[in-house]
Amino acid sequence: MATDDELMAVLATALHGDDREPPADRVASLRAAATARTVSPPTVATFPSPRTSGARRLAMVAAAVAAAVVALVAGAAAFDRDEPSEADLLAGGVLEFETRLEAPEDAATAIATATGIRTGIGRIVQVRTDDLAILPAGEFYEVWFVGPGDTPEAPNRISAGTFHPDEDGRSAIDLTAAVDPARYPRLSVTAEPGDGEPRATGTEVLAADIEVLGG
Amino acid sequence: MGTPAGEGVRFESEGPELRSVVARAVRADPQAWELLYRRSYSRLFAYARRRLPSDTAADDAVSETMLRALDRIPSFTWQGAGFDAWLYGIARNVVLETYRSDGRARPTAEVAEHLSDHADGPLDRLVRRDSHVEVRRAFSELSPEDQEVLELRVVAGLSAEGVAEATGRAAGAVRMAQSRALQRLRGHYEKVTRGD
Numbered sequence: 001m002a003t004d005d006e007l008m009a010v011l012a013t014a015l016h017g018d019d020r021e022p023p024a025d026r027v028a029s030l031r032a033a034a035t036a037r038t039v040s041p042p043t044v045a046t047f048p049s050p051r052t053s054g055a056r057r058l059a060m061v062a063a064a065v066a067a068a069v070v071a072l073v074a075g076a077a078a079f080d081r082d083e084p085s086e087a088d089l090l091a092g093g094v095l096e097f098e099t100r101l102e103a104p105e106d107a108a109t110a111i112a113t114a115t116g117i118r119t120g121i122g123r124i125v126q127v128r129t130d131d132l133a134i135l136p137a138g139e140f141y142e143v144w145f146v147g148p149g150d151t152p153e154a155p156n157r158i159s160a161g162t163f164h165p166d167e168d169g170r171s172a173i174d175l176t177a178a179v180d181p182a183r184y185p186r187l188s189v190t191a192e193p194g195d196g197e198p199r200a201t202g203t204e205v206l207a208a209d210i211e212v213l214g215g
Numbered sequence: 216m217g218t219p220a221g222e223g224v225r226f227e228s229e230g231p232e233l234r235s236v237v238a239r240a241v242r243a244d245p246q247a248w249e250l251l252y253r254r255s256y257s258r259l260f261a262y263a264r265r266r267l268p269s270d271t272a273a274d275d276a277v278s279e280t281m282l283r284a285l286d287r288i289p290s291f292t293w294q295g296a297g298f299d300a301w302l303y304g305i306a307r308n309v310v311l312e313t314y315r316s317d318g319r320a321r322p323t324a325e326v327a328e329h330l331s332d333h334a335d336g337p338l339d340r341l342v343r344r345d346s347h348v349e350v351r352r353a354f355s356e357l358s359p360e361d362q363e364v365l366e367l368r369v370v371a372g373l374s375a376e377g378v379a380e381a382t383g384r385a386a387g388a389v390r391m392a393q394s395r396a397l398q399r400l401r402g403h404y405e406k407v408t409r410g411d
Binding site: 011015021022027031037134135 | 239240241242243244245246247248249252253256257260261274277278281282285289347348350351354365366368369370394397400401404
């Protein structure tokens with residue numbers, strides 16, 4: 001072995017073990033842990049201490065995720081039992097507006113469609129887009145009805161709700177809003193930091209004026 | 216859902232493909248985390264296995280490393296020595312904590328014996344007559360500190376800056392440590408090939 005580089009090269013080959021695949025259960029547990037972060041940020045109660053051994057910690061995280069999913073499904077089923085379904089409301093509703101939201105001029109190109117269906121409980125606002133980036137855990141998009149004269153210092157807007165894209169980057173959401181679009185004639189979607197601040201503090205990513213059908 | 220078993224994950228050490236996957240991992244994309252696990256597993260397992268007493272212990276250490284990486288990825292930046300250096304820094308701490316929680320430090324002799332025995336079985340040692348066997352034996356004679364700097368450089372593929380970040384040392388000290396470790400490795404190798 002003449003040089004350090006040659007010695008390093010032989011050492012690299014000598015020490016390099018066989019390519020291995022990680023155990024399937026460990027991969028599944030890591031995926032579950034990542035999925036849990038897209039649902040909600042980690043809490044002390046949910047995620048065990050790093051001092052717990054690796055296998056046990058992954059197993060505990062996976063169990064916590066499974067329990068959270070069961071609770072969500074049970075809760076949703078209980079909620080729906082005595083209320084008219086969204087399908088029923090939509091079937092009985094009246095198309096109030098349809099609009100195409102676009103990104104501000106200096107932002108990346110993105111579009112979305114928004115449809116408002118007036119129902120007995122207000123209106124259902126359906127937003128559809130494949131163009132919004134998946135935000136870091138804890139952050140979310142928020143839909144606003146914006147009125148005249150709205151500024152950061154003197155806001156005149158009402159939130160219609162929050163959402164985040166699914167893992168494929170698709171957003172297909174239905175929000176219920178009692179806001180009158182004739183008084184708040186602009187739709188805006190902002191990317192909010194999830195800091196607990198109820199006002200719009202994030203960047204506007206999509207916007208459009210609303211033209212109410214039928215006057 | 217998930218990458219099919221047996222499908223290797225290869226992408227350039229710190230190239231755009233890795234950066235894209237890491238960007239998705241920051242957003243807690245489960246598929247990105249699976250890719251990172253599969254990409255890093257062999258090397259992290261080998262690193263841990265050389266220092267821990269069993270395959271299970273090594274798998275535990277690698278699992279814990281990935282889970283901590285998931286916890287800490289929001290604070291990762293590309294302004295340091297890169298993703299691999301960051302990940303190895305976590306792995307190193309996991310292995311050190313395993314030693315402490317076991318209530319014993321592994322003596323140098325035990326580590327050396329494990330290193331020389333782990334890679335080859337008896338049949339391999341009988342039939343393989345190439346320099347790799349001698350190099351591994353010489354490597355096992357080095358101190359744990361020498362072994363670590365060489366392993367992180369040649370097996371993990373970290374730059375001197377990457378090893379520095381993973382071990383909490385200055386890059387210049389890493390280069391000097393590498394040079395001395397290679398010198399000692401060369402000395403041990405000559406002894407091994409002479410049959411000393």
